[in-house]
Amino acid sequence: MAGKRDSHPRSVWLTSKPARKRRESESAAGAGNLDREKIIATAVRLLDAKGEAQFSMRLLAAELNVTPMSLYWYVSNKDDLLELALDSVIGEIRLPKINVRSDWRKDLRALAGAWRHTLVAHPWAIRCYGEYLNIGPQSMGFTQRSQEVMARSSLSKEDQLVALSAVFQYVYGFASTESRWLEYGRKTGSTVDEFVAEVAASVSGIPGAQGGLLERRSTQTMKELRDRDFDRALDWLIAGMLA
Amino acid sequence: MAGKRDSHPRSVWLTSKPARKRRESESAAGAGNLDREKIIATAVRLLDAKGEAQFSMRLLAAELNVTPMSLYWYVSNKDDLLELALDSVIGEIRLPKINVRSDWRKDLRALAGAWRHTLVAHPWAIRCYGEYLNIGPQSMGFTQRSQEVMARSSLSKEDQLVALSAVFQYVYGFASTESRWLEYGRKTGSTVDEFVAEVAASVSGIPGAQGGLLERRSTQTMKELRDRDFDRALDWLIAGMLA
């Protein structure tokens, strides 16, 4: 993986030259000038707007009024760029203030919720997260903050790591599912509620298959149900690890 | 997503013509003849062997000694083919025998473990699972069996669905992480243990970042640790939902 194109993948974060040497003259040069941050920011914007499928190095270059090959002066390939873009959106996650007196479980839930929010806001980032090592500076910062939260729990040092992994694996799976349905709804031009109903109807036509997970569970909107389900399973997990 | 190429995605399973009409003459025709099942089986084999990045319609056609365009007689595009391939590997999952007298939690753990096993065995399927609706016949069969297992629990009908989703979202996240590290290890030609150690060493060079989740936790092998972590968090979740 990681390196759809590369056969011997290396994370950007593991390249020997830690990053392209930033040029000294970072004065207020012409606003049209290229630099790494601008490329990454534009990439994120395009990925959000057009989706990963429509995103290409060529499109990005055009958006920056530059030749595709210019980009390769700043990033070594598309995979590296995506890995950089991913870390950059991880940096958007709103970290809860660490308050020594507050309940660490509240902070953990806040971290999980913030992460879910960011992932769902950038569907392409979910796929990237599943493909790349996530060891960029922003990612490490997020992990560190999470560990600080867990450190206030009564769990053993080792259990803190296991618990943290479990929580974020759950959140990742949840966000992935959530995003998938949102995207399908968006692309078919219907609300999620409508789309789910349509799929449920279509699927119920198959003999032997009951609606199952697609069944309408109440009169609440999907969004409300999703929020509630997210919190409930998170509570189960936290309750279980403390039992 | 779903439809990297298509802008108005529809699952294979939602196409109005439910499947291409199977030809009546399914006699023992020449072994070299094309058909849908053979195409799907070959696709799965190639995806496993070469990885999704190397897999292409053209490669698949070559493997089948046929022109790329022949494939489009049987599947309408690459996305549909991947969706079919995904459902086909879901069909490989070894479902636990439903035993009315056995503990349903044991069956649930068996389902989760079997699913994890299948996902990790087919890394490309993980990405597909995150991208497509998973409503093919095999997928529905798996879901149905899962619901039968949950039906033996003391949970309310609605909680059964919430719990099932949570469990499989966790397993999906776990398998995604697991597969990612396995793939990186494989591609760099090292064991996972070696690769993790290498990354941990590299990352620890960054100021302010402690090893964190990459820290070596014991003398056990990664495989043993992964298995234990997987079971523990699953137990937490199950314990939590019953509390």
Next chain:
DNA sequence: ACCTGAACACCGTTCAAGT
């Protein structure tokens, strides 16, 4: 130091045509 043009080796897919 930074950017470009031309080219290479690929993609998925359409469409008209063959048998």
Next chain:
DNA sequence: ACCTGAACACCGTTCAAGT
């Protein structure tokens, strides 16, 4: 009913060359 050839509209990336 099934398969093909040629073509279209793309990709990411290399490499030598420009300034």
